[in-house]
Amino acid sequence: EVQLVESGGGLVQPGRSLKLSCLASGFTFSNYGMNWIRQAPGKGLEWVASISSSSSYIYYADTVKGRFTISRDNAKNTLYLQMTSLRSEDTALYYCARADYGGYRDWGQGVMVTVSS
Amino acid sequence: DIQMTQSPSSMSVSLGDTVTITCRASQDVGIYVNWFQQKPGKSPRRMIYRATNLADGVPSRFSGSRSGSDYSLTISSLESEDVADYHCLQYDEYPNTFGAGTKLELK
Numbered sequence A: 001e002v003q004l005v006e007s008g009g010g011l012v013q014p015g016r017s018l019k020l021s022c023l024a025s026g027f028t029f030s031n032y033g034m035n036w037i038r039q040a041p042g043k044g045l046e047w048v049a050s051i052s053s054s055s056s057y058i059y060y061a062d063t064v065k066g067r068f069t070i071s072r073d074n075a076k077n078t079l080y081l082q083m084t085s086l087r088s089e090d091t092a093l094y095y096c097a098r099a100d101y102g103g104y105r106d107w108g109q110g111v112m113v114t115v116s117s
Numbered sequence B: 001d002i003q004m005t006q007s008p009s010s011m012s013v014s015l016g017d018t019v020t021i022t023c024r025a026s027q028d029v030g031i032y033v034n035w036f037q038q039k040p041g042k043s044p045r046r047m048i049y050r051a052t053n054l055a056d057g058v059p060s061r062f063s064g065s066r067s068g069s070d071y072s073l074t075i076s077s078l079e080s081e082d083v084a085d086y087h088c089l090q091y092d093e094y095p096n097t098f099g100a101g102t103k104l105e106l107k
Helices: none
Strands: A003-007 A010-012 A018-025 A034-039 A045-051 A058-060 A068-073 A078-083 A092-100 A103-107 A111-115 B004-007 B010-013 B019-025 B033-038 B045-049 B062-067 B070-075 B085-090 B102-106
Touching: A003 A092, A018 A034, A018 A092, A018 A111, A034 A068, A034 A078, A034 A103, A045 A068, A045 A078, A045 A092, A045 B085, A058 A068, A078 A092, A103 B033, A103 B045, B004 B085, B010 B019, B019 B033, B019 B085, B033 B062, B033 B070, B045 B062, B070 B085
Parallel strands: A010 A111, B010 B102
Antiparallel strands: A003 A018, A018 A078, A034 A045, A034 A092, A045 A058, A068 A078, A092 A103, A092 A111, B004 B019, B019 B070, B033 B045, B033 B085, B062 B070, B085 B102
């Protein structure tokens, strides 16, 4: 069974940093691209960042470029999102999702990030 | 960036209805469209991949179609478990972009 388990969220002050993790199991992690998607309270889904299976290709939304860094450790089956210079508008539920030829196949349960003083 | 204009934003439905939700892409995205179902407090679930293909375990009353730049999700004979939010996504190019979502509510 595929599992994606996010962690690392919480309440953080504006301007501070936070690092999210997504632990994958049930599939060969190193074979798949991975994504971060977020959803602000009561809002729609917003793509945040993507990373290819070997980390050769990385893409960011303009809203987070220069502040967020996506990375992965294939030996640990873990995806990361390092978030710096956090803003109130970054407050959201952050999901990791596995990519396949058909798009976004599997999603984690999400982890909440709240940016507030 | 490619815009996915999703309509309607909400829909009042009855059990047994046939429901169609549409996303219009601002540029060609080919077949690279997903449809997701999201229930309150839950993660999105992929329903359709490559615009017209039913994802594993998805009931056959769901279908996806494409007409030019318009992509549609149709639910035939709506059941109570289908009442949820639905989102489209284009993954043809970066930034990947979602539609604004459609909320189905029972009359």
